[in-house]
Amino acid sequence: MDKIAWITDSMAFFEPGEAEKIGVHVIPTLLILNGESYREYVDISIEQLDQKMREDSHASPTTSQPSFGDFVTLYEQLLEDGYDYGYAIHITSGLSGTYSSSVAAAEAVGFPLYAIDSYTGAANQQELVRIAQRLVAAGKGPDEVMSTLETFKHKSHFYLIIGNMETMRRS
Template identity: 35%
Template sequence: MTKIAWVTDTGALLTPAFIAQHNVHVLPLNIVFEEGAYRETIDITHKEFYEKLRATKVHPTSSQPNFGEHVALYESLKEQGYDVAIAIHTSGRQSGTASSAPMAAQQAGFTSYTIDSMIGSYPMQKMLEKGFELEKQGATPEEIVAEIEALCPRSELSFIPANLEKLHKSGRVSGTAMFLSNLLNIKLVISYDKGVCVVTQKVRAEKRAKKAITDLLDKALTESSVTEVAVIHTNNVEGALAWKKELEVSYPNINFIITELSAVVGALTGEGTLGLSWVRGE
């Protein structure tokens, strides 16, 4: 059998247990504060990140993994005897990681397949799980890649930013939208659409924003099956748990789990963001 290495980035924010169990190789995205860059989960914990985010006067930015680090990973995989790598990366419209991956593998002289997930977070984990399942069944790398890519358009993620100031500073939300949000308690619902985050709803109050997201879930349920939904958040476990309990009453046939978002997302949407993510069945 072909020996496959599995690669992703911290946009998926896999748990340490998941990484160890499946031997996933994770490239860290960078969070750049005024004093320098920090590799997510390596140089800075999420607790430390949010402490710095609250204290900083200069909004942090983010960047893709260091290219040299990317090349070194593929060189290491080659030395370890892997035949090929399948890399699942954060949306190429949001990060340059997916476009850098083939160049890094080529420079290392290693065969790889790069999948642009067109999203981030929970769906990336489901794509990996699908890949592991197909690998156990003896599927070829090409067959595995085709099956995973079929999940991309069926993956959905919507969230309610906790802080439009961060999105405004990053250039993703206008000053007018931020002003109206603060004045009128306007909440935005942002969803991934073909790899790009777009504002899909503007509503008064968080309750209506949550309803707008569950309406999207209801729509998905009319089109196909959804057996599991992730309640996603940025350092807001309490809020995620409360929403999960509400959802379990309304959707008794769905398994709800809680998943934290990457600190790179937290830098943009603010601490306290909540949302939902799922992958529709065929």
């Protein structure tokens, strides 16, 4: 039986500990606040970010895709740990270059990867991970898994609620 890695980014917004529980490697998005860079959910929690923003009314966080180096490190580790291949499900390329960086890093280190640009984020992105895991558990191969994910992503909807247009403009 193949040893399969599951990869996503923090824009899937898994609850703390949930991704680890279901065996998903989460690459953190970078949050930039007042010139300092934090790895989302690693170096800073949402609560800590909220507190920093309350303390500094002029604080305007922005985000940046995970670093190429973080992806390279992950894929090298997965190879070392004996994974045969992985499925990577990332936030829409319409908002981030995460998908492209992930694919390029896997190619750079020779890690076999089935990657999908989810065209979504948050709950839908999580659902794509869960669907893929269920399909693999049911004995489906990569072609069928990827075909099903492509169908799902085109039939789902993703709504982004913007709390502040000025922050959105800066991002």
